[in-house]
Amino acid sequence: MEDIKEVILQYVIEEYADEDDELTYSSPLISSGLVDSFSMVSLKRFLEVKYKISIPDEDASPEAFDSVDKIADLVKRFTS
C-alpha cells in the first residue's frame, strides 16, 4: 500500500505540482485546485494504465481523488 501511495504521490508531484508545493499523502488535490476536474481525467487514466484496472466514471468522483490516501484506496478496491 505504501508503495502505491508513493507511486501516486510522485506522479502527482511530477505532473501537477509546482516546485513550491509540499505534498503529503493527505494533501488535498482536487479541493485545493492543485488538480482540476479536467486534469483529473489524465490522473485517472494514469492509474488505469499503471495498475491495469478500469475505474468506472461514477467512482471517479472529485472526492475519491481528493488526496493520495483516497486515491490509493480507490486503486486497492479495483485491484483486489
Add this chain to the structure above:
Amino acid sequence: MWNIGSYDERIKDFDWAIAEKELSYAKGDVINIGWYCSDRICEMGNGDKPALLWENAQGEEKRYTYNDIRVYSNTVGAFLKGLGVKNEDRVCLFMDRVPELYIGLVGILKIGAVAQPLFSAFGDESLLVRLADAGTSAIFTQRKHVSKVRKIIDQLPNLKHIIIVDHDEKKELKEREIPFSMEAERVEKLEIFPTKAESPSVLHYTSGTTGQPKGVQHVHYSLISQYLTAKWVLDITDEDIYWCTADPGWVTGTSYGIIAPFALGVTQCVLDSGFSAEAWYRFIQKYKVTLWYSAPTAIRSLMKAGDDIIKQFDLTSLRHLTSVGEPLNAEAVVWSERVFGLAFYDTYWQTETGSIMISNYPGMKIKPGSMGKPFPGITGTVINPQTYEPITEVGVIGLIAFRPGWPAMMRTYLNNEETYQKKFKNGWYLPGDRARLDREGYFWFVGRDDDIINTGGHLVSPFEVESALLEHPAVAESAVVSTPDVINMEVVKAFVNLKPGIAVTAELELDIMNFIRKKLSPLAMPQYIEFVASLPKTRSGKIMRRLLHAKEWGEEIGDVSSLEND
C-alpha cells in the same frame, strides 16, 4: 525589393485605384477578365512569353505561350457561341487539371458567360445539386468523368451541351454530347463580350455547414483585388515561375491559379497529379519554381515525408512561399524556414471573399502561427459575437469581420439571397471564423465559428490543439472535435494518426494527453483519444473535421462528395 514595398506605408493612403490604373481601367469601362488574362498580355508585347507549363502524372508535357492562351481561349469562346451559349449562361468546367480547364475558363469569360468550375472528384449527386441550382447550360468534361454526367442528365433539362474535350472517335457519343478539341483550330479573332464591373464572372459552390451547397457569385470587377493581392502578397513579378498547387475546382485554383497569374502575365506551371513529396520536389527543381502557393495539409505532408528527401533536389530557385486553405501552424513555418531557408507566409481568405483578406506580407515581420494583418484597403477586425461590436481588448476571441466593399467580394449566393444577407451583421461581413488580435494587430486564427469547443464554459480551439498535437513526436496528424459530456456540455476529443512504426499503447495515449495539458491547458487536453489509420479528408487534402464532429454528436454527416475515400 518586394512589390508591396512597405506594408505600413501602403495602408496609409491605399486606394483600389492603384490596381485600376495599372490595368488601365476606369469606372464604367468594359472589364472582361478573359481579355485581361490573354489579349492584353499579348498587346503588351508578351505574346511569346510562356504562360502555362503543364505536366501530368505520366510525364506528358505541354507548353502554352500567352498567344496560345489568347488563341485557344478564342477557340473555346467561338465554339460556345456556335452552340448558342450566351452571356450570363452558366458553363461548367468539370475536369482534372488539364490545359482545357485553365484556358477554357478564360474562353468562357471572354463571351460573357459565367464559368462554373467544379472539382472533378465530385460524384454524380454532388454534380447534380450544383448544376441544377445553377441552371447550367453547358459542361466541359473528360471521358473519364462523363459517366457521372450521363447518370444525371435526365434531371437537368437546362443542360443542353456536354462537351467532351478528349473524345475518342471509337466511343459512341450519347444524348447532348459533343466532341471538342481545343487545339484543332486556332481562332485568331473573337469578339469580346463587353462585360462591366458588376457582370457575373465565376460561380463557385461552397459546402455549407448545413443545407445544400451555396453558389458564390463573383463579378468581373473581382480582377482588381485578385490582381493586386497576387502582386503584393504572392509577390509575382515578370521573371517568376509561379506554382499554385490548388485545383481550380476550388476558389484558390481559380483566383490565384488562373485569373491573377494570367492577368499579371507571369509564367505558371501546373502539375496534374496526386500528392507525392518526391514528385513535388522534382517539379520545383525541373521548372525552377520561384513562387510557390500551397496549403498547410500539403506542407505537413511534406514535413511527414522527412528532411532527407529534400536533400536530393535542388530547390534553390524558390524565393517566396505562401500558404492558404486552413490555418498554418507555427511548426510548419519553422520547418519550412529550416529546410528551405524560407518561411511559408500564411494567407487568409475564403470562397466568398474572392481574394486574400488577411496575410503575412513580404518584408513584414511574421509571427509563426499568425494569419498576419488585413490587406491594405481591407477594414478587418474581431467583433463580439453577441453585440457585433469590435473587441478592443487584446487577446479576446471573437468573430472575424470585414467592412464590405472590396472588389472581389461575392455579390450573392445564387438563388439564395436570404442566406447571403445573413452573412452581414451590424455592417460587417462575417466569414464565419473566430480569431483574436494581439497587441501589434496580428490576427491569430482560433477556428470556425461552429467548430469552437465550449467545454465547461471555456472556449477551446481545435486548431490550437491540433497544432500542438503535431509537435508530439509520435503524432503524424490529427483532428480535434467536441464530444458530448454530461458535466461540461462538451469536451475535447482527438482523432490521432500516428507516425509510421509507432504502436498504439495506453502509455502513449496518456503521454499525449499530458503533453497537451501541459502545453496548452487542462481544458484543451483531449479527454478522449481515438487512434485512427487515416483521417477523413477532401480530395484536396483538407481534413473533414465536421465529419468527425457529426459522428460524435450523432448528427447527419451532410455532403461528403469531396471526401478523399468516398
